[in-house]
Amino acid sequence: MKNFTRYFFTAFVMLFSVVMMAQETIKGNVTDTQNLPLPGATVMVKGTKDIATTGIDGTFTLSTSATSGSVIISFLGHNQKTVAFTITPGTPLTLEPIMLTEDSEELDAVVIVGKGVIDMAQDRRTPVAVSNISRREIQEKSGNQEFPEVMKNTPGIYVASQAGGYGDSKMFVRGFDQTNTAFMLNGQPINGMEDGNMYWSNWSGMTDVANQVQVQRGLGSSKLAISSVGGTVNIVTKATDLRKGGFAQSMIGNDNYSRTTVGYNTGLMESGFGASAMLTKWSGDGYNRGTYGEGYNYFLSFGYKANDKHLFNFLVFGAPQQHDQNYTKSIANYLRYGRKYNNNYGFLDGDYISERVNYYHKPVANFNWDFTISDKMNLSTVAYASWGRGGGTGNYGSSANKKYTSDGHIDFGTIRTNNRALTDGIGTVANSYLIRNSVNNHSWYGVVSNFNHEISQNLSYNAGVDLRTYKGTHYREVSNFMGLNGFFVDDNVQYPDYTVTEQFSANPWSSFTNKPANTQKIDYDYDERISYLGVFGQVEYKTDEFSAFVQGAISNQSHVRWDRQQYSKEQEKSDKVNNTGYNIKGGASYTFAEQHTLFANAGFYSRQPYHDNIYLNFGNEVNNFTENEKITGLEAGYRFRSNYVDINLDGYMTRWKDRVTTNAMYNVLNTITGNEEQLFSNNSGVHQLHTGVELEVTAHPTSQLDIKGFASIGNWKYDDNVYTRVFDESRNIIPNSVYKTTATSTSFIQNETINEVKGRKVGGAAQTVFGLGASYKIVKGLSVDADWRMYDKLYSSTVTKDIVEIPSYDLVDAGLTYRLNFTNTSLVFRANVNNVFDEVYLSEITSSNVVTPTSVNYRGVNVTNNVFFGNGRTWNFSMRYNF
Structure with a gap:
């Protein structure tokens, strides 16, 4: 290498x-x-x-x-x-x-879509740091990988592989995680309203329907008041297609992966109507043990071209799925049980059972209207809705009743025996164990509308509105009694002393009909309402050589919650909290000597805190110390264009103040019970400073050869100390000195402490990345491609004084495509091999146990640290018939 x-x-x-x-x-x-x-x-x-x-x-x-x-x-x-x-x-x-x-070799051309609300970089003359991933690259290289993987060959992007299971990948942009990167689907925001997170399992069908992906790093070109601290990812789906036809595709891959997809387009008929439909079924065992997953993807689009002024499109997209999960664990456990070890499952009467299953179904519907008022004015509007239903399973009850076998798996047989031995088979939190569903349902409605006016050849402006309303419902229910006849609940204020006797399947389809009575819920039961109103605008001046723009947005968010578990009927509704945020961006560019462009952009965000940080301890008490996060961004760049080589060079500085973070910690030792549990560490007052440079080069030396190279060199560090609190899985602040980070560590986790992290590196993503890729057309219809990436300066994701760096690594992916063209049809074969050389590497570390004179180490890392090993060699092969 x-x-x-x-x-x-x-x-x-x-x-x-x-x-x-x-x-x-x-x-x-x-x-x-x-x-x-x-x-x-x-x-x-x-x-x-x-x-x-x-x-x-x-x-x-x-x-x-x-x-x-x-x-x-x-x-x-x-x-x-x-x-x-x-x-x-x-x-x-x-x-x-x-x-x-x-x-006919490709998916048919999209002709109807709400383009005016999609903030693609080419819609504005002043450049931003941007990379485009084409539909062809998405289709060919995604294979059986998750959607974030299609962006890994772009500068500034780090994707932690799906070691946790299908849909559990994590993506970072310039060192900022998914909660601080804005993801837009056809112009609508899709980050979680409560915490800003992205749950890729909800979007498992994105690789089937994505028409193009544009990664805008840093300030980007979005006009909305959104969470684009790291950047903005615009995902444009296919819509109603122009020509009549369809396709059928079948794929197989490692670990019994299979996927079948069919699609058909009526074409745009003389009446002006058209329809497109697609359906996918997939399943696989997962790379790591105990990470089986299966699901469906469906897509339906109806278009109508009324005349040259009005285009309408209605589409529905969904991806119901369920997958078993794996969590980070100590290197010592991996070395003992193997790199594919997963301690979240076991067997009962010979049948496999996973304690951790994610199941979700989130249909998304949107209606687009493009109105060409004149050759100088147009109005584009998208109204959208999504209905998320599902959640995740986990253990509930006393951790002392959770048993493991000698091979490191859950001993469900002993657990059931202990449960059946209880009086009348009725369990409590103190004496039993069961599997619960943590239900997270929501309904989300919104509209984004943008008016654009080209005043003259050089001057234009646009203005718009962004409205959203969201209601989330959260509670726990029993998924598997594990031999119990019922479970006694005595901590519900509104419904004291009742016995739960019903259990509900962890299934994405049945989650739409599961409606337990209030006396069939356990642990917590609350609703949240978030309402959002934003307005935005932009003015741009452009000539052949010079361009400049100013953008601005202001928004108000209101928050309220209802808690039926912890409060009486009279007190269940919290105080409403209103927060105002805004952003302003501006920039200019100058093109000289025809091929050279220089540009600079600057911006400031005052971003409202997320809902989960407004109310203390997941209760109705308002956190009066919560304030808007302040983000300042500066970037400058250079563009070179020639017949054979394009060069993009970008430099950036992002300063982020007053942010709040929450990290999960798995397998943490409880020193009283002797059991390992899951905890959450909440950090407030976090200040970060991210600086770096990015280089992207594309070259086409011949008509048969394409070459792409990129480099990202960052310096991301904390710029102040932080205040940390620790919660258990039931969202209670833990007592001092009860938990150790691992069984062999001598440092106890405190529930409240000051972390002296100023000057320490920000973890989670590799700060230095190099990449090189090439595609070569061998003969007509046959092409081969390969990509190499090297990752370095990758630190633990914990916000702590003693941070741990894991070893650098590099990966090679390769693919082969063969196309056979017939009259009006074609047959396409594609093979992918990822991590060709089966490199063994750590892709993520979630603890910071430093090396000591007495510690056991693995490649220079203390084996008590919790990590993910990245996936080894994987492969997939597909055949697609277009007609």
Whole structure:
């Protein structure tokens, strides 16, 4: 790998040295039918060897000695187009925008979608730090991996692999986790309203329906008042398709993975109507033991083109799924039981049972209306709704009653025997064990509308509104009594002293009909209402060489909760809390010598705290010390465009003050009971400073070869000390000196403490990343590709003084594609191998036990630390028939 790294840097130097000289210049922009850029399209002067390729924004600059003729524009999977030109000698020629339609090898071209509310970077002249992932790359490289994996070959991105199970990946942008990166689906925000998190298991079908993904790092181009501290990820789905046709695809992969997908499009009919539908069924055992998962993905879209002014589209997308989960655990346990060890499952009467199952079904519906008022004005609106139903299972009762077998798995047989021995088979928190469902249901409705007006050729503005309302319902119910006849509850204020006798399946389908009575709930039972109103606007001035913009948004959030477990009927409703937040961004760019662009952007966010941080201890008591988080962002960049090489160089500084974080700690030793439990560490007053540089290079040396390289070098650290509190799994503050971080550690976890972390590194994501990838078309229809990435400076995710760094590692992925074209149909074969060399590495560390003179160590890391080993070699093979 050291030699490979040398080749990597040598290739960069060679690519930078490419210089093209010619007499005349042709410039232009190439897009698909959705007006999204087509990076890597070939532009050639007919009858000559003069050739250029488009950059990531779809633009090209072509040098030629011809003063008239035709240029041929082609892109794999799209219909070729020829455009005539005539050049006035000595004067650069800019062609009209060139749109390519797709051919039968691909999913059909999207023609109806609410584009005006989707903040793609190309919609604004002033650049941002951005990377585009095309539909082809998503389809080919995602395979049996989760959706965040499609973004791992872009600078500033770190994805912790799905060692926890299907849907449990974590993604970081410039060192900021998913709660601080805004994820947008067709212009609508999809981060959790309560905590800002992203639960990828809810979106397991995204790789099937995503048309393009654009990663905007840092300030981005979004006009909404959203959580884009690290950046904004815009996901654009397919909608109603232009041509009649369909496809069928089958995939197999490691660990008994299988996926079957079928889709069909009516095409846009003479009446102006059209419909598209898709259905997927998938299942797999998971890479680690005890991480089985299965689910469905469905997509249905109806479009109507009333006339040239009005386009309508209604779509529904959902991905019901359930998957067994694995948590981080000590390296010592992995070394004892194997790297695929999972202690969350066991067997009862020969049948497999998992204690930790995530199950969820979150249908999303949105209605888009694009209204072209005139050639200078347009209005785009999306109304959306989602209904999330499901939750996760876990143990409930006394930890002393949870037993393990000698091979490290849960001893359900002994647990059932102990439960049956109780009087009348009725258990309590103190004397029994059962599996519960933690139910997290919600209903979310919203509308985003944006009006755009091009005042003149140089000046434009837009303004809009963002409305959302959300209600979440949270309670626990029994999933498996484990031999009990009932469970006695005596801590519910409104319903004292009752016995629970019903159990409910952990199933994404039945979760829509599970409605337990109040006297069939355990542990907690509360609702939350969050309402949001935001307005936003932007003004931009642009010429051929110069552009500048100013953006602003202001929003108000109101919060209220109802708690039926801890409070009487008269006191169950909390005080309402209103918080106002805002952001303002501005920037400018200058293009000189045709191929070179410099830009700078700056912004400030005053972001409201999340709902979960407003009310203390998951009760109705309002935290009066909660305040808005302050984020200041500065970035500058350079863009170079030539016929064969595009270079993006970005530098950034993000200062984040007054933030609050919560981390989960698994398998923590209770010194009184002697059992391991799960805890949550809450940190307030966190100040972070993230600085760094990012480089991205794309090159097309020949029509058969594409090369992409990137580098991210960050310096992310805490800029002040923090205040920490620790809660147990039932959300109670734990007493002092009851828990140790591990069985061999001498340091006790305190419930309230000051952490002196100023100057310490921020963990969770690798601060240094290098990558190099290439794709080569061997012969017509046959291509091969490979990607290499190296990760370094990866620290534990805990906010603590003593932070632990895990060893650097590098990974190689490879793929092969073969296409057979027939009359009006095609057959596509694709094979992927990820982690080709089966590298053994740590992808995540959630504790910070330092090396001591007496500690046992693994590759320089204390074995008492809780970690995830990254997935070893995995593979998938698919066959797709397009008709």
